[in-house]
Amino acid sequence: MSERPTAQELTEAVVEFLGGxxxxxxxxxxxxxxMLVALNALGIVHRELDAxxxxxxxxxxxxxxxxxxxxxxxxxxxxxxxxxxxxxxxxSPQFLERYR
Amino acid sequence: MKDAFQAGLSxxxxxEVEITEPVLLAGGASKEAWAVDADGERLLVRRAAAxxxxxxxxxxxxxxxxxxxAFEAGVKVPRPYGYIADLAGREAFVMERLxxxxxxxxxxxMDELAAARGRLPVQLAEELAKIHAIPAERLPFxxxxxxxxxxxxxxxxxxxxxxxxxxxxxxxKNRPPERPRVVNHGDYRIGNVVVDREGLVGVLDWEFARxxxxxxxxxxxxxxxxxxxxxxxxxxxxxxxxxxxxxYNELTGLDVRPEELDYWELAxxxxxxxxxxxxxxxxxxxxxxxxxxxxLGRLSAEVEYxxxxxxEQANA
Numbered sequence: 501m502s503e504r505p506t507a508q509e510l511t512e513a514v515v516e517f518l519g520g521x522x523x524x525x526x527x528x529x530x531x532x533x534x535m536l537v538a539l540n541a542l543g544i545v546h547r548e549l550d551a552x553x554x555x556x557x558x559x560x561x562x563x564x565x566x567x568x569x570x571x572x573x574x575x576x577x578x579x580x581x582x583x584x585x586x587x588x589x590x591x592s593p594q595f596l597e598r599y600r
Numbered sequence: 601m602k603d604a605f606q607a608g609l610s611x612x613x614x615x616e617v618e619i620t621e622p623v624l625l626a627g628g629a630s631k632e633a634w635a636v637d638a639d640g641e642r643l644l645v646r647r648a649a650a651x652x653x654x655x656x657x658x659x660x661x662x663x664x665x666x667x668x669x670a671f672e673a674g675v676k677v678p679r680p681y682g683y684i685a686d687l688a689g690r691e692a693f694v695m696e697r698l699x700x701x702x703x704x705x706x707x708x709x710m711d712e713l714a715a716a717r718g719r720l721p722v723q724l725a726e727e728l729a730k731i732h733a734i735p736a737e738r739l740p741f742x743x744x745x746x747x748x749x750x751x752x753x754x755x756x757x758x759x760x761x762x763x764x765x766x767x768x769x770x771x772x773k774n775r776p777p778e779r780p781r782v783v784n785h786g787d788y789r790i791g792n793v794v795v796d797r798e799g800l801v802g803v804l805d806w807e808f809a810r811x812x813x814x815x816x817x818x819x820x821x822x823x824x825x826x827x828x829x830x831x832x833x834x835x836x837x838x839x840x841x842x843x844x845x846x847x848y849n850e851l852t853g854l855d856v857r858p859e860e861l862d863y864w865e866l867a868x869x870x871x872x873x874x875x876x877x878x879x880x881x882x883x884x885x886x887x888x889x890x891x892x893x894x895x896l897g898r899l900s901a902e903v904e905y906x907x908x909x910x911x912e913q914a915n916a
Contacts, residue, residue: 503897503898504759504877504880504884504897505880505883505884505894505897505898509884509894510894510895510898513883513889513890513891513894513895514891516889516891517890517891557760560760560762561760563760563762563765564760564761564762564765567762567765567766567769568751568765568768568769570769572766572769576766577766577908577911577912580762580763580766580908581763581905581908581912583762583763584763584901584904584905584908585905587901587904588901588902588905591898591899591901591902592898592899592901592902595902595905596905598831599831599905599909600831
Protein backbone atom coordinates (compact mmCIF):
# COMPACT_ATOMS: atom_id res chain seq x y z
CA MET A 501 0.00 0.00 0.00
CA SER A 502 1.41 3.36 -0.99
CA GLU A 503 0.88 5.75 1.88
CA ARG A 504 2.50 9.06 2.67
CA PRO A 505 4.26 9.56 4.88
CA THR A 506 5.67 6.11 4.19
CA ALA A 507 6.84 3.89 7.05
CA GLN A 508 10.39 5.08 6.32
CA GLU A 509 9.33 8.72 6.45
CA LEU A 510 7.46 8.21 9.73
CA THR A 511 10.49 6.49 11.24
CA GLU A 512 12.63 9.40 10.10
CA ALA A 513 10.26 11.91 11.72
CA VAL A 514 10.43 10.02 15.04
CA VAL A 515 14.24 9.84 14.87
CA GLU A 516 14.42 13.59 14.28
CA PHE A 517 12.07 14.29 17.17
CA LEU A 518 13.75 11.97 19.69
CA GLY A 519 17.28 12.84 18.61
CA GLY A 520 16.74 16.55 18.05
CA UNK A 521 14.28 17.52 20.78
CA UNK A 522 14.24 14.86 23.49
CA UNK A 523 17.85 13.65 23.65
CA UNK A 524 19.30 17.11 24.43
CA UNK A 525 16.96 17.42 27.43
CA UNK A 526 18.00 14.10 29.01
CA UNK A 527 20.41 14.54 31.91
CA UNK A 528 20.18 11.04 33.37
CA UNK A 529 23.19 9.17 31.89
CA UNK A 530 21.41 5.85 31.82
CA UNK A 531 18.41 7.32 30.00
CA UNK A 532 20.69 9.09 27.53
CA UNK A 533 22.45 5.82 26.78
CA UNK A 534 19.16 3.95 26.31
CA MET A 535 17.84 6.72 24.06
CA LEU A 536 20.91 6.39 21.85
CA VAL A 537 20.32 2.63 21.68
CA ALA A 538 16.65 3.23 20.77
CA LEU A 539 17.67 5.70 18.04
CA ASN A 540 20.09 3.15 16.68
CA ALA A 541 17.28 0.55 16.62
CA LEU A 542 15.06 2.97 14.70
CA GLY A 543 17.93 3.52 12.30
CA ILE A 544 17.98 -0.24 11.64
CA VAL A 545 14.23 -0.23 10.97
CA HIS A 546 14.62 2.73 8.66
CA ARG A 547 17.36 1.10 6.58
CA GLU A 548 15.50 -2.19 6.46
CA LEU A 549 12.37 -0.47 5.15
CA ASP A 550 14.50 1.45 2.70
CA ALA A 551 15.74 -1.80 1.19
CA UNK A 552 12.16 -2.90 0.34
CA UNK A 553 10.95 -2.32 -3.22
CA UNK A 554 8.73 0.74 -3.68
CA UNK A 555 4.99 0.09 -3.75
CA UNK A 556 3.26 0.16 -7.10
CA UNK A 557 0.38 2.65 -6.98
CA UNK A 558 -0.36 2.70 -10.72
CA UNK A 559 -3.72 0.94 -10.20
CA UNK A 560 -4.80 3.57 -7.68
CA UNK A 561 -3.69 6.39 -9.97
CA UNK A 562 -5.70 4.89 -12.79
CA UNK A 563 -8.79 4.66 -10.56
CA UNK A 564 -8.38 8.28 -9.48
CA UNK A 565 -8.00 9.42 -13.09
CA UNK A 566 -11.21 7.63 -14.07
CA UNK A 567 -13.22 9.12 -11.20
CA UNK A 568 -11.96 12.59 -12.16
CA UNK A 569 -13.32 12.00 -15.67
CA UNK A 570 -16.68 10.97 -14.23
CA UNK A 571 -16.21 7.29 -15.02
CA UNK A 572 -17.68 5.81 -11.83
CA UNK A 573 -19.21 2.39 -12.46
CA UNK A 574 -21.47 0.77 -9.81
CA UNK A 575 -19.44 -0.83 -7.05
CA UNK A 576 -16.75 1.88 -7.11
CA UNK A 577 -17.68 3.20 -3.66
CA UNK A 578 -17.59 -0.30 -2.16
CA UNK A 579 -14.16 -0.91 -3.64
CA UNK A 580 -12.84 2.45 -2.47
CA UNK A 581 -14.24 2.01 1.04
CA UNK A 582 -12.63 -1.37 1.55
CA UNK A 583 -9.33 0.13 0.44
CA UNK A 584 -9.69 2.90 3.04
CA UNK A 585 -10.58 0.28 5.63
CA UNK A 586 -7.37 -1.63 4.93
CA UNK A 587 -5.36 1.60 5.39
CA UNK A 588 -7.20 2.34 8.63
CA UNK A 589 -6.38 -1.06 10.06
CA UNK A 590 -2.77 0.13 9.92
CA UNK A 591 -3.10 3.87 10.60
CA SER A 592 -5.90 3.92 13.18
CA PRO A 593 -7.48 0.55 14.08
CA GLN A 594 -9.25 1.99 17.14
CA PHE A 595 -11.08 4.48 14.91
CA LEU A 596 -12.60 1.57 12.97
CA GLU A 597 -13.57 -0.23 16.17
CA ARG A 598 -15.35 2.80 17.58
CA TYR A 599 -17.07 3.76 14.34
CA ARG A 600 -20.76 2.92 14.60
CA MET B 601 12.25 39.41 22.88
CA LYS B 602 10.92 41.52 25.74
CA ASP B 603 12.61 44.67 24.43
CA ALA B 604 11.10 44.23 20.98
CA PHE B 605 7.65 43.72 22.48
CA GLN B 606 8.13 46.68 24.80
CA ALA B 607 9.00 48.95 21.88
CA GLY B 608 6.37 47.56 19.51
CA LEU B 609 3.52 47.68 22.00
CA SER B 610 4.45 51.15 23.26
CA UNK B 611 4.41 52.52 19.74
CA UNK B 612 1.14 50.76 18.95
CA UNK B 613 -0.63 51.94 22.09
CA UNK B 614 0.86 55.44 21.85
CA UNK B 615 2.39 55.43 25.31
CA GLU B 616 5.29 53.89 27.21
CA VAL B 617 3.83 50.66 28.62
CA GLU B 618 5.10 48.31 31.31
CA ILE B 619 4.99 44.76 30.00
CA THR B 620 5.38 41.31 31.48
CA GLU B 621 7.83 38.80 30.01
CA PRO B 622 6.21 37.56 26.75
CA VAL B 623 5.35 33.84 26.92
CA LEU B 624 5.24 31.78 23.72
CA LEU B 625 2.13 29.59 23.84
CA ALA B 626 1.90 26.09 22.39
CA GLY B 627 0.15 25.36 19.13
CA GLY B 628 -0.15 27.40 15.99
CA ALA B 629 2.35 26.31 13.38
CA SER B 630 1.74 29.18 10.98
CA LYS B 631 1.65 31.94 13.56
CA GLU B 632 3.25 32.26 16.93
CA ALA B 633 1.00 33.19 19.83
CA TRP B 634 2.55 35.27 22.61
CA ALA B 635 0.81 36.03 25.89
CA VAL B 636 1.87 39.36 27.34
CA ASP B 637 0.32 41.94 29.65
CA ALA B 638 0.82 45.65 28.98
CA ASP B 639 -0.05 47.91 31.92
CA GLY B 640 -2.19 45.07 33.22
CA GLU B 641 -4.12 44.59 29.96
CA ARG B 642 -4.23 40.98 28.80
CA LEU B 643 -2.86 40.83 25.25
CA LEU B 644 -2.27 38.10 22.72
CA VAL B 645 0.28 38.82 20.02
CA ARG B 646 0.05 36.74 16.86
CA ARG B 647 3.38 36.91 15.08
CA ALA B 648 4.31 35.30 11.77
CA ALA B 649 6.17 32.00 12.07
CA ALA B 650 8.93 31.04 9.68
CA UNK B 651 6.45 29.52 7.19
CA UNK B 652 2.87 29.84 6.02
CA UNK B 653 0.39 27.13 6.97
CA UNK B 654 -1.17 26.92 3.52
CA UNK B 655 -1.00 29.14 0.48
CA UNK B 656 -4.79 29.56 0.56
CA UNK B 657 -4.73 31.36 3.89
CA UNK B 658 -4.89 35.10 4.44
CA UNK B 659 -1.83 37.15 5.28
CA UNK B 660 -1.52 38.42 8.84
CA UNK B 661 -2.50 41.93 7.78
CA UNK B 662 -5.60 40.58 6.02
CA UNK B 663 -6.57 38.39 8.95
CA UNK B 664 -6.26 41.40 11.22
CA UNK B 665 -8.54 43.42 8.92
CA UNK B 666 -11.12 40.62 9.09
CA UNK B 667 -11.02 40.57 12.89
CA UNK B 668 -11.48 44.35 12.90
CA UNK B 669 -14.47 44.09 10.57
CA ALA B 670 -15.98 41.32 12.71
CA PHE B 671 -15.43 43.39 15.87
CA GLU B 672 -17.16 46.38 14.28
CA ALA B 673 -20.04 44.13 13.22
CA GLY B 674 -20.54 43.17 16.86
CA VAL B 675 -19.22 39.62 16.53
CA LYS B 676 -17.74 38.18 19.72
CA VAL B 677 -14.05 38.37 18.85
CA PRO B 678 -11.01 39.45 20.85
CA ARG B 679 -10.75 43.25 20.83
CA PRO B 680 -8.23 44.16 18.09
CA TYR B 681 -5.44 46.53 19.21
CA GLY B 682 -3.46 46.92 16.02
CA TYR B 683 -1.09 45.59 13.40
CA ILE B 684 2.70 45.79 13.71
CA ALA B 685 4.62 45.49 10.43
CA ASP B 686 7.92 44.66 12.11
CA LEU B 687 8.09 42.96 15.49
CA ALA B 688 11.62 41.60 15.85
CA GLY B 689 11.79 41.10 12.11
CA ARG B 690 8.33 39.68 11.42
CA GLU B 691 4.81 41.05 11.09
CA ALA B 692 2.33 40.66 13.92
CA PHE B 693 -1.02 41.78 15.22
CA VAL B 694 -2.21 42.40 18.73
CA MET B 695 -5.54 41.53 20.26
CA GLU B 696 -7.18 40.96 23.58
CA ARG B 697 -6.35 37.66 25.31
CA LEU B 698 -9.70 36.11 26.13
CA UNK B 699 -10.15 33.86 29.15
CA UNK B 700 -11.67 30.44 28.68
CA UNK B 701 -11.19 27.02 27.15
CA UNK B 702 -10.19 26.49 23.52
CA UNK B 703 -9.16 22.81 23.47
CA UNK B 704 -11.89 20.92 21.60
CA UNK B 705 -11.68 17.70 23.56
CA UNK B 706 -12.11 19.57 26.85
CA UNK B 707 -15.01 21.69 25.62
CA UNK B 708 -16.80 18.55 24.51
CA UNK B 709 -16.10 16.48 27.63
CA MET B 710 -15.52 18.63 30.74
CA ASP B 711 -18.28 18.32 33.37
CA GLU B 712 -17.89 22.01 34.32
CA LEU B 713 -18.83 23.00 30.78
CA ALA B 714 -22.05 20.94 30.56
CA ALA B 715 -24.25 24.03 30.96
CA ALA B 716 -22.15 25.90 28.40
CA ARG B 717 -22.66 23.06 25.91
CA GLY B 718 -26.40 23.52 26.34
CA ARG B 719 -26.14 27.19 25.34
CA LEU B 720 -23.48 26.90 22.66
CA PRO B 721 -25.60 25.78 19.67
CA VAL B 722 -27.82 28.88 19.82
CA GLN B 723 -24.87 31.17 20.63
CA LEU B 724 -22.84 29.78 17.74
CA ALA B 725 -25.81 30.41 15.42
CA GLU B 726 -26.11 34.01 16.61
CA GLU B 727 -22.44 34.79 16.01
CA LEU B 728 -22.51 33.11 12.61
CA ALA B 729 -25.52 35.17 11.54
CA LYS B 730 -23.54 38.32 12.47
CA ILE B 731 -20.44 37.11 10.62
CA HIS B 732 -22.46 36.46 7.48
CA ALA B 733 -23.85 39.99 7.66
CA ILE B 734 -20.38 41.61 7.47
CA PRO B 735 -20.39 43.64 4.25
CA ALA B 736 -18.16 41.83 1.75
CA GLU B 737 -17.05 45.14 0.17
CA ARG B 738 -15.39 45.94 3.50
CA LEU B 739 -12.97 43.07 2.80
CA PRO B 740 -12.21 43.17 -0.95
CA PHE B 741 -9.19 40.87 -0.64
CA UNK B 742 -11.21 37.84 0.48
CA UNK B 743 -10.82 34.92 -1.94
CA UNK B 744 -13.87 33.48 -3.62
CA UNK B 745 -14.07 29.79 -2.68
CA UNK B 746 -14.68 27.37 -5.55
CA UNK B 747 -15.03 23.61 -5.53
CA UNK B 748 -12.56 23.40 -8.43
CA UNK B 749 -9.85 24.74 -6.16
CA UNK B 750 -10.16 21.64 -3.95
CA UNK B 751 -9.28 19.46 -6.93
CA UNK B 752 -6.25 21.65 -7.63
CA UNK B 753 -5.14 21.37 -3.99
CA UNK B 754 -5.42 17.59 -4.20
CA UNK B 755 -3.43 17.55 -7.45
CA UNK B 756 -0.69 19.56 -5.76
CA UNK B 757 -0.37 16.86 -3.09
CA UNK B 758 0.14 14.42 -5.94
CA UNK B 759 -0.96 11.23 -4.13
CA UNK B 760 -3.83 9.02 -5.33
CA UNK B 761 -6.75 9.21 -2.88
CA UNK B 762 -9.80 7.67 -4.57
CA UNK B 763 -12.16 8.34 -1.62
CA UNK B 764 -11.46 12.08 -1.76
CA UNK B 765 -11.77 11.97 -5.54
CA UNK B 766 -15.12 10.23 -5.21
CA UNK B 767 -16.24 12.89 -2.75
CA UNK B 768 -15.27 15.66 -5.19
CA UNK B 769 -17.09 13.85 -8.00
CA UNK B 770 -20.28 13.62 -5.94
CA UNK B 771 -20.01 17.27 -4.88
CA UNK B 772 -19.68 18.38 -8.52
CA LYS B 773 -22.70 16.32 -9.52
CA ASN B 774 -25.02 17.33 -6.68
CA ARG B 775 -24.45 21.04 -6.21
CA PRO B 776 -27.44 22.64 -4.50
CA PRO B 777 -28.82 25.85 -6.05
CA GLU B 778 -26.24 28.53 -5.37
CA ARG B 779 -27.00 30.95 -2.56
CA PRO B 780 -25.66 34.52 -2.57
CA ARG B 781 -22.12 34.42 -1.22
CA VAL B 782 -21.35 35.87 2.18
CA VAL B 783 -18.27 36.49 4.29
CA ASN B 784 -17.40 33.04 5.64
CA HIS B 785 -15.25 32.46 8.72
CA GLY B 786 -13.93 29.41 6.89
CA ASP B 787 -13.01 27.30 9.93
CA TYR B 788 -16.05 27.73 12.17
CA ARG B 789 -15.94 24.87 14.63
CA ILE B 790 -15.25 23.75 18.17
CA GLY B 791 -11.49 24.15 18.62
CA ASN B 792 -11.55 27.66 17.14
CA VAL B 793 -13.79 29.25 19.76
CA VAL B 794 -13.24 30.29 23.36
CA VAL B 795 -15.75 28.83 25.81
CA ASP B 796 -16.33 29.41 29.52
CA ARG B 797 -19.05 28.25 31.92
CA GLU B 798 -21.49 30.75 30.42
CA GLY B 799 -20.87 29.51 26.90
CA LEU B 800 -19.30 31.26 23.91
CA VAL B 801 -16.71 33.92 24.75
CA GLY B 802 -15.20 34.57 21.35
CA VAL B 803 -14.47 33.35 17.82
CA LEU B 804 -10.79 32.86 16.89
CA ASP B 805 -8.65 31.80 13.92
CA TRP B 806 -9.85 33.84 10.96
CA GLU B 807 -7.08 32.99 8.50
CA PHE B 808 -9.38 30.87 6.32
CA ALA B 809 -11.98 33.64 5.88
CA ARG B 810 -13.41 33.84 2.37
CA UNK B 811 -16.54 34.42 0.34
CA UNK B 812 -18.62 31.29 0.13
CA UNK B 813 -22.08 29.79 0.42
CA UNK B 814 -23.44 30.54 3.93
CA UNK B 815 -24.27 26.87 4.49
CA UNK B 816 -20.60 26.00 4.10
CA UNK B 817 -19.80 27.73 7.41
CA UNK B 818 -22.97 26.37 8.98
CA UNK B 819 -22.05 22.76 8.24
CA UNK B 820 -18.27 22.81 8.78
CA UNK B 821 -18.59 22.34 12.56
CA UNK B 822 -20.49 19.11 11.90
CA UNK B 823 -17.50 17.37 10.33
CA UNK B 824 -16.89 14.23 12.38
CA UNK B 825 -13.25 15.11 13.15
CA UNK B 826 -14.51 18.21 14.98
CA UNK B 827 -16.82 16.23 17.27
CA UNK B 828 -13.79 15.27 19.36
CA UNK B 829 -14.89 11.74 20.14
CA UNK B 830 -18.57 12.47 20.80
CA UNK B 831 -19.69 11.32 17.37
CA UNK B 832 -23.41 11.07 18.15
CA UNK B 833 -23.64 14.84 18.64
CA UNK B 834 -23.46 16.14 15.12
CA UNK B 835 -22.72 19.75 15.98
CA UNK B 836 -19.13 19.60 17.14
CA UNK B 837 -19.76 16.92 19.77
CA UNK B 838 -21.82 19.40 21.81
CA UNK B 839 -25.36 19.06 20.47
CA UNK B 840 -27.78 18.32 17.67
CA UNK B 841 -27.81 20.37 14.52
CA UNK B 842 -31.51 21.25 14.96
CA UNK B 843 -31.48 24.20 17.41
CA UNK B 844 -28.35 25.62 15.79
CA UNK B 845 -29.80 25.66 12.29
CA UNK B 846 -33.24 26.83 13.45
CA UNK B 847 -31.76 29.83 15.26
CA TYR B 848 -29.59 30.64 12.26
CA ASN B 849 -32.60 30.50 9.91
CA GLU B 850 -34.62 32.66 12.30
CA LEU B 851 -31.92 35.36 12.38
CA THR B 852 -31.00 35.37 8.69
CA GLY B 853 -34.39 34.70 7.15
CA LEU B 854 -32.85 31.82 5.19
CA ASP B 855 -34.43 28.40 5.01
CA VAL B 856 -31.50 26.01 5.01
CA ARG B 857 -32.67 22.56 3.98
CA PRO B 858 -31.34 19.32 5.54
CA GLU B 859 -29.95 18.10 2.21
CA GLU B 860 -27.93 21.32 1.90
CA LEU B 861 -26.42 20.67 5.32
CA ASP B 862 -25.56 17.12 4.25
CA TYR B 863 -23.95 18.42 1.07
CA TRP B 864 -21.77 20.93 2.89
CA GLU B 865 -20.90 18.48 5.67
CA LEU B 866 -19.50 16.20 3.00
CA ALA B 867 -17.73 19.18 1.41
CA UNK B 868 -16.22 19.99 4.82
CA UNK B 869 -14.92 16.44 5.17
CA UNK B 870 -13.39 16.59 1.70
CA UNK B 871 -11.71 19.90 2.54
CA UNK B 872 -10.33 18.55 5.82
CA UNK B 873 -9.11 15.31 4.20
CA UNK B 874 -7.13 17.42 1.72
CA UNK B 875 -6.06 19.64 4.64
CA UNK B 876 -4.42 16.72 6.46
CA UNK B 877 -2.48 15.87 3.30
CA UNK B 878 -1.29 19.41 2.67
CA UNK B 879 -0.20 19.68 6.31
CA UNK B 880 1.80 16.46 5.97
CA UNK B 881 3.35 17.91 2.81
CA UNK B 882 4.82 20.72 4.90
CA UNK B 883 6.77 18.10 6.81
CA UNK B 884 7.66 16.00 3.76
CA UNK B 885 8.84 19.00 1.74
CA UNK B 886 11.11 20.04 4.59
CA UNK B 887 9.27 23.35 5.03
CA UNK B 888 8.40 22.52 8.62
CA UNK B 889 9.74 19.23 9.95
CA UNK B 890 7.46 17.92 12.67
CA UNK B 891 6.33 14.50 13.82
CA UNK B 892 2.80 15.88 14.42
CA UNK B 893 2.45 17.08 10.84
CA UNK B 894 3.86 13.82 9.52
CA UNK B 895 1.33 11.77 11.50
CA LEU B 896 -1.51 13.99 10.28
CA GLY B 897 -0.95 12.60 6.78
CA ARG B 898 -2.03 9.16 7.95
CA LEU B 899 -5.07 10.63 9.70
CA SER B 900 -6.48 11.28 6.26
CA ALA B 901 -7.74 7.67 6.23
CA GLU B 902 -10.15 8.47 9.09
CA VAL B 903 -11.64 11.39 7.21
CA GLU B 904 -11.79 9.37 3.99
CA TYR B 905 -13.70 6.63 5.79
CA UNK B 906 -16.24 9.22 6.91
CA UNK B 907 -16.48 10.48 3.31
CA UNK B 908 -17.31 6.93 2.17
CA UNK B 909 -19.89 6.61 4.96
CA UNK B 910 -21.58 9.89 3.98
CA UNK B 911 -21.55 8.87 0.31
CA GLU B 912 -23.26 5.59 1.23
CA GLN B 913 -25.92 7.53 3.08
CA ALA B 914 -26.40 9.74 0.05
CA ASN B 915 -26.76 6.60 -2.10
CA ALA B 916 -23.92 7.60 -4.35
